[in-house]
Amino acid sequence: MNRQELNILSRRLRNVLLQRFILFYILYLGIGAGGFACVYIYYHSRIWYGTERFYSVVHFVEKLMYPLLLVYVTGGALAMGIVFLRRACRYLDEFLAASERLLYGGEREFVFSEELEPVALYLDTVREKIRESQRAAREAEQRKNDLVVYLAHDLKTPLTSVIGYLTLLTEEEEISPALQKKYLSVALEKALRLEDLINEFFEITRFSLTHLTLELSEINLTRMLEQTTFEFQPMFADKGLTCELDAPPDYLYLCDPDKLQRVFDNLLRNAVSYSYADTAIHIALKEEAPYLTVTVENAGHTIAPEKLARIFDQFFRLDAARGTGSGGAGLGLAIAKEIVELHRGTITAQSANDRIVFNVRLPLHPTEEESLIKS
Numbered sequence: 001m002n003r004q005e006l007n008i009l010s011r012r013l014r015n016v017l018l019q020r021f022i023l024f025y026i027l028y029l030g031i032g033a034g035g036f037a038c039v040y041i042y043y044h045s046r047i048w049y050g051t052e053r054f055y056s057v058v059h060f061v062e063k064l065m066y067p068l069l070l071v072y073v074t075g076g077a078l079a080m081g082i083v084f085l086r087r088a089c090r091y092l093d094e095f096l097a098a099s100e101r102l103l104y105g106g107e108r109e110f111v112f113s114e115e116l117e118p119v120a121l122y123l124d125t126v127r128e129k130i131r132e133s134q135r136a137a138r139e140a141e142q143r144k145n146d147l148v149v150y151l152a153h154d155l156k157t158p159l160t161s162v163i164g165y166l167t168l169l170t171e172e173e174e175i176s177p178a179l180q181k182k183y184l185s186v187a188l189e190k191a192l193r194l195e196d197l198i199n200e201f202f203e204i205t206r207f208s209l210t211h212l213t214l215e216l217s218e219i220n221l222t223r224m225l226e227q228t229t230f231e232f233q234p235m236f237a238d239k240g241l242t243c244e245l246d247a248p249p250d251y252l253y254l255c256d257p258d259k260l261q262r263v264f265d266n267l268l269r270n271a272v273s274y275s276y277a278d279t280a281i282h283i284a285l286k287e288e289a290p291y292l293t294v295t296v297e298n299a300g301h302t303i304a305p306e307k308l309a310r311i312f313d314q315f316f317r318l319d320a321a322r323g324t325g326s327g328g329a330g331l332g333l334a335i336a337k338e339i340v341e342l343h344r345g346t347i348t349a350q351s352a353n354d355r356i357v358f359n360v361r362l363p364l365h366p367t368e369e370e371s372l373i374k375s
Contacts, residue, residue: 098120102123162194169183214256216255240278241277242279247286256339259339269332279299280298283296287364293360295359302354308349311333346361
């Protein structure tokens with residue numbers, strides 16, 4: 001039941017109460033009119049004597065018939081109005097009691113009058129949605145807390161190494177230039193890793209507090225993919241990876257270039273992290289009307305379905321990322337999903353037979369009016 005259906009139900013309840021009030025009031029007036037008519041006819045159908053038992057009563061009624069009719073009509077209307085007002089207030093009390101149980105998380109089923117049964121069904125649906133939202137919020141908070149613990153541990157590891165090697169350089173009076181260079185190199189490497197982790201903390205803050213907005217321009221999408229893959233060459237070389245790009249030459253596309261490049265950057269970074277060493281990463285750009293499809297495929301451990309279903313969640317990281325030394329904050333794919341959806345597209349992931357495939361589908365001919373959306 002949606003808001004419109006609730007409004008319809010509200011009007012129906014008002015109509016039911018009004019119809020019942022009118023029906024009972026007409027019945028009440030009919031009974032009263034019949035009673036007064038019987039008294040009137042009975043009074044004038046015979047000759048009365050002052051000594052008869054009911055003469056005084058019948059005479060009193062006949063004499064004050066119009067004032068009594070007025071009292072009967074107005075008194076009945078007032079009494080019935082009070083009765084139906086109390087019924088309406090009972091409906092309101094039932095709704096308020098149910099709302100309070102909904103607010104404070106009561107587990108009991110909602111009990112309403114027969115006329116309000118649809119409201120009970122609606123509130124059951126609302127309560128279930130609230131539970132799902134609360135459960136999702138708790139899970140997101142738990143993932144975030146776990147991530148903070150992980151990052152705190154990860155921060156400590158390179159920091160300990162930096163302090164250890166710098167301490168050796170300070171305490172060792174006679175140390176060869178080659179060993180000094182080695183210690184400094186390791187300390188620099190760990191310091192750079194420390195910088196990456198600190199940047200991830202800022203990434204979490206930015207993702208939580210800011211909203212993404214698109215700034216569109218027409219770009220050469222093929223060149224963007226070529227440039228992105230070129231920038232990853234050092235990372236490819238570290239794991240012995242090769243990258244194969246299959247794209248039409250000089251493919252022009254209307255998009256937000258900075259944000260879309262971030263999508264491909266995150267997908268490639270993910271592919272590098274989860275690829276087997278000495279394998280190939282395949283990137284394909286092709287038209288599949290009415291969409292433009294970009295596919296990023298790599299060879300890596302098959303991702304379990306339950307983890308694949310959460311791979312675009314904020315702060316979610318696969319266990320394998322912990323051992324790579326390059327596992328991110330678990331925001332890359334979540335941000336990529338948001339950017340793609342801002343472009344009115346979709347992003348999906350599949351994994352089977354030691355293959356991991358990400359598909360980005362974007363509208364072939366987006367208009368500026370359709371794409372300029374704020375999250």
